[in-house]
Amino acid sequence: MPVSQSELTQHFEHVLRLSRVDESQSVAILKSHYSNTFIVNAAMEAALRLKARAYIVELPAFNHETAMGNDLTAYVGHTALTDHPAAQQALMAADLVVDTMMLLHSPEQEAILKSGTRILLAVEPPEMLARMLPSESDKRRVVAAQKVFEQAATIKVTSAAGSDFQAALGQYPVVTEYGFADEPGRWDHWPSGFLFSWPNEGTAEGTLVLDVGDILLPFKNYVREKPVTLEIEKGFIKRIHGGFDAEYLREYMEHFKDPEVYALSHIGWGLQPRAQWTALGLHDKNDAIGMDARAFEGNFLFSTGPNTEVGGPRNTPCHMDIPMRHCTVMLDDLTVVEEGKVVAPEESLSR
Ligand SMILES: [Fe+2]
Numbered sequence: 001m002p003v004s005q006s007e008l009t010q011h012f013e014h015v016l017r018l019s020r021v022d023e024s025q026s027v028a029i030l031k032s033h034y035s036n037t038f039i040v041n042a043a044m045e046a047a048l049r050l051k052a053r054a055y056i057v058e059l060p061a062f063n064h065e066t067a068m069g070n071d072l073t074a075y076v077g078h079t080a081l082t083d084h085p086a087a088q089q090a091l092m093a094a095d096l097v098v099d100t101m102m103l104l105h106s107p108e109q110e111a112i113l114k115s116g117t118r119i120l121l122a123v124e125p126p127e128m129l130a131r132m133l134p135s136e137s138d139k140r141r142v143v144a145a146q147k148v149f150e151q152a153a154t155i156k157v158t159s160a161a162g163s164d165f166q167a168a169l170g171q172y173p174v175v176t177e178y179g180f181a182d183e184p185g186r187w188d189h190w191p192s193g194f195l196f197s198w199p200n201e202g203t204a205e206g207t208l209v210l211d212v213g214d215i216l217l218p219f220k221n222y223v224r225e226k227p228v229t230l231e232i233e234k235g236f237i238k239r240i241h242g243g244f245d246a247e248y249l250r251e252y253m254e255h256f257k258d259p260e261v262y263a264l265s266h267i268g269w270g271l272q273p274r275a276q277w278t279a280l281g282l283h284d285k286n287d288a289i290g291m292d293a294r295a296f297e298g299n300f301l302f303s304t305g306p307n308t309e310v311g312g313p314r315n316t317p318c319h320m321d322i323p324m325r326h327c328t329v330m331l332d333d334l335t336v337v338e339e340g341k342v343v344a345p346e347e348s349l350s351r
Contacts (some may be wrong), residue, residue, distance in 0.1 A: 001127055002126070002127070003038075003126035003127055003129075003130050005038055005041065005042065007126075007130065008038055008039070008042040008126045008129065008130070009041075009042040009045045009046050009049075010046075011042070011129060011130055011133050012042040012043050012045070012046035012047075013046040013049055013050065014133060015046075015120070015122075015133070015134060015179065015180050015190055016043075016046050016047060016050055016052075016096075017050065018134060018135075018136070018179075018180035018182060019096055019118065019120055019180045019181045019182055019188075020182050021047060021050050021052050021095075021096055022050055022051065022052065023050070023051035023052065025050075025052045025053070025095040025096060026052060026053040026054075026055070026093065026094045026095050026096075027043075027047040027052045027053070027054045027055075027094060027095065027096050027097075027098060028054075028055055028056070028057050028090065028091050028093070028094035028096070028097045028098070029043050029044055029047075029054065029055070029056045029057070029097075029098045029100065030056075030057050030059070030091060030097055030098065030099045030100060030101050030103070031056060031057070031058050031059075031100045031101055032058065032059050032060065032061050032080060032100075032101045033060075033061055034061060034101075035100035035101055035123075036100060036123070036125070036126075038126055039100050039122055039123075039126070039129075040056070040100055042126075043098045043100070043122065044056070047098075055094075057087060057090050057091055059080035059081065059084070059087055059101065060080055061080065062078065062079050062080040062082070064078060064317065066255070066256060066317060067317070068255075069218065069285075070285075070286050071217075071218035071220070071285070071289060072102040072123060072289055073102075073104070073217065073218045073289050073319055073321070074218040075317045075318075076104060076105035076106070076305070076306060076317055076318075076319045077105050077106055077107075077306055077308065077315045077316065077317050078106065078317065079101070079102065079103050079106045079108065080101065081103060081106060081108040081109075082106065082108060084108075088108055088111065088112065091112050091117065092111075092112050092115040092117055093117075094117055095117065095118065096117070096118045096119070096120065096181060097112065097117060097118070097119045097120070098120050098122060099119055099120065099121045099122070099123075100122060100123060101123075102121070102123055103119070103121075104121060104189075104309070105306045105308055105309055105315075105319060106308070107308050107315060109187065109309065110308060110309060110311065113185045113186070113187055114185065115185075116184045116185050117185070118181035118182075118183070118184065118185065118186050118187070118188075119181060119186075119187045119188075120180065120181045120187075120188055120189070120190060121187070121188070121189040121190070122189075122190050123289060124190075124191055124288050124289065124291050125283075125287055125288050128191055128279075128288060128291060128292070129190060129191060131191070131274055132179070132190070132191030132192075132193065132272060132274050132275060132291070132292075132295070133179075133191075134178060134179025134180050134190055134191070134192075134193075135179075138178045138179055138193050138272070139176075139178040139179075139180075139182075140347065141178075141193070141271050141347070141348045141349075142176045142177070142178040142193060142194070142195050142271055142348070143176060143178070144345050144346075144347035144348045145195055145269075145271060145336065145345060145348045146174050146176050146195055147345070148331055148334060148336065148344070148345050149169075149174045149195060149197060149268070149331060150174050151331075151332075152169050152331035152332050152334075153168060153169060153170060153332060154166060154167070154168055154169060154331070154332055155167050155169055155199075155267065155329065155330070155331055156329075156330040157206075157208070157267075157300055157302075157327050157328070157329050157330075158327065158328050158330075159209065159211070159324070159326055159327045159328065159339075160326065160339070161209045161210070161211035161226065161227060161326070162207065162209035162227060162229070163206075163207060163208050163209045163324070163327060164206050164207050165204070165205070165206035165207060165208050165232065166204075166205055166206055167199030167200065167203050167204040167205070167235075167264070167267065168199065168200040168203040169197055169199065169200060169331075170200060171198070171199075171200040171201060172197055172198035172200075172307070172310045172312065173197065173310055174195060174196070174197045174268075175195065175196055175197065175266070175309070175310065176195045177189050177192035177193065177194055177195065177295075178192065178193060179191055179192050179193065187309070189291070191272070191275070191291050191295065192272065192291060192294070192295050193270070193271050193272025193273075193274075193275060193295045194268060194269065194270045194271050194272060194294060194295045194299075194301065195268045195269070195271070196266035196267055196268025196269075196301065196303075197266065197267065197268060198264075198265065198266055198267070198307055198310060198312065199235060199264050199267060201235055202234045202235045203234075203235060204232050204234075204235045204236075204264040204267075205232060205233060205234070206232055207229060207230065207231055207232065208229075208230045208232065208302065208322075208324070209226075209227045209228070209229050209230075210223045210226065210227065210228035210229075210230070210242075210245070210322065210324060211223065211226050211227065211324070211325070211326065212224060212225070212226045213277075213325055214228075214322065214323065214324045214325060215277075215280060215290070215293045215322065215323045216245070216249060216320065216322060217289070217290050217293060217294070217320065217321040217322065217323075218289070218290075218319075218320075218321075219248070219252075220280055220283075220285050220290050220293075221245070222280070222281070223245050224244075224245065225242070225243040225244050225245055226242070226243075227242050227243075227246075228240070228241075228242040228243075228245045228246040228249065229241050229242050229246070232264060235263055235264055236259075236262045236263055236264070237262040237263075237264070237304065238262075240253075249320070252318075253304070253318060253320070255318075256316070256317060256318040258316050258317075258318065260305065260306075260314045260316035261304060261305050261316050261317075261318035262304065263304060263305060263307070263314055263316075264302065264303075264304065265302075265303040265304050265305050265306060265307055265314075265319065266301075266302070266303050266307075267300075267301070267302045267303070268300075268301055269298070269299060269300050269301065269329055269336065269337050269342070270294065270295050270296045270297050270298060270299040270301060270323065271295070271297055271342060271348055272295035272296060272297060273297050275291065275292040275293075275294075275295035275296040275297065276292050276296060277292070277293070277296045277299070277325065279292035279293070280292060280293050293321075293323050294321055294323055296323070297342055298325075298337055298340040298341050298342050299323040299324060299325060299327075299340070300323070300324045300327035300329050300337060301321060301322070301323045301324075302322055302324070303319060303320055303321045303322065304318065304319065304320045304322075305317075305318050305319040305320070306319055325340050326339050326340040327339070327340060336348075
């Protein structure tokens, strides 16, 4: 349903407060021509209400000959900020950047964060922003899970559909998304509510079997025909087989002609009770990037391709996010998700 400009501005004020914006802070709003004007206006008005020094950085749109479709996650790594040090400096000068354009997975985003600037991505439609307005309890839930994730040396994922996957952990940090950017150098995304890390290089092994109802992003399709079997060896997907959905995924990834696209990227699980597995079916594909699918409680989310946001070497444009239902996720001997239901740690169950 539509959200009024006034309500969206109030929501922004709430999220900027959680992101520690006050009269001592400068807030840059990064936009391009395709940014949602309601979001840009709400961010500016909210920053001004909080007496922050607000400004807009507008960049031309970026396209690439390999990119297909309008989804902002369908081609990552290179952005309008690539080779644009002047604009990068303008963003680094802010305490907080509200990104309505999409810098995710770019080395420039990493450089801005390293300077201490916080970034809050906000590109989903206002209805989604309102429904998944973040709170301190969202943070508590995700941070509680982060503590056990950081202690784990291994992750194991199984499912009745046939998944049997494992990886070693510890080489890369655990990243949390709870919807606001409240620490220096923090990146976050409103809406969200999940966490992830990356397998140690070369250690992801086994089989992930997508079942009917699992979701392929950025296609924004529910798997309709099972199984889609991904065989993983030494950190890379080696074979994809099954019916139509498998053929489509295989052909799409081949299009990029880059062996790095087959690397396992971030893996983790969803903790947002206000995110809905069904929501994707209510939206046209150009409405949103599909954060409900990434965040819904109890999913196992794995992805492919880049790892630049944690300083890794892979800057590859193809990034699949694949949330799966009904998986069991174990960190060492601790089961955190059992057949799609979050069961630990205890604190992450509180609302
Ligand atoms: Fe992702």
